[in-house]
Amino acid sequence: MNTxxxxxxxxxxxxxxxxxxxxxxxxxxxxxxxxxxHVARGEIRRAPPGTVDGDGFAIAGLILGWAHVVIVACGLALIFLFFGGLAFFAHYAF
Incomplete structure (x- = not known):
């Protein structure tokens, strides 16, 4: 029986x-x-071959999640650098 x-x-x-x-x-x-x-990829890797599928879904979720984290981190870094530069300029300009 092949399922x-x-x-x-x-x-x-x-x-x-x-x-x-x-x-x-x-x-x-x-x-x-x-x-x-990561949980899904581990589950798929540990399962007997051909019994659990979905590695593509897991990889797509990982890519979307990590891309969002990286973009948010870069955005926050730019905000802090911008306002830090403004504070530096305001402190030493006047």
Whole structure:
């Protein structure tokens, strides 16, 4: 009896939270996408070959989550550098 492999629920959840991190749940969605993506990839790797599928979903969730974290971190760094520069300028200009 040959059955089709099941799709990992963690992989699907990772993809869903990765997409939601860009629209509805900015930071929490990205963190959940990253965690669930790693959980899903471990689950798929440990399962007997051909029984659990969804590695593409997990990778997509990881990419979306990490991309969101990187963009938010760069944005925060730019904000702090901008306002730090303003404070420096205001302090020494007057």
């Amino acid at each position: 089709a492999p099941r799709t990992s629920g963690s992989a699907v959840a990772s993809l869903v939270f990765g997409v939601l991190s860009w629209f509805a749940l900015p930071i929490i969605g990205a963190i959940l996408a990253i965690v669930l993506g």
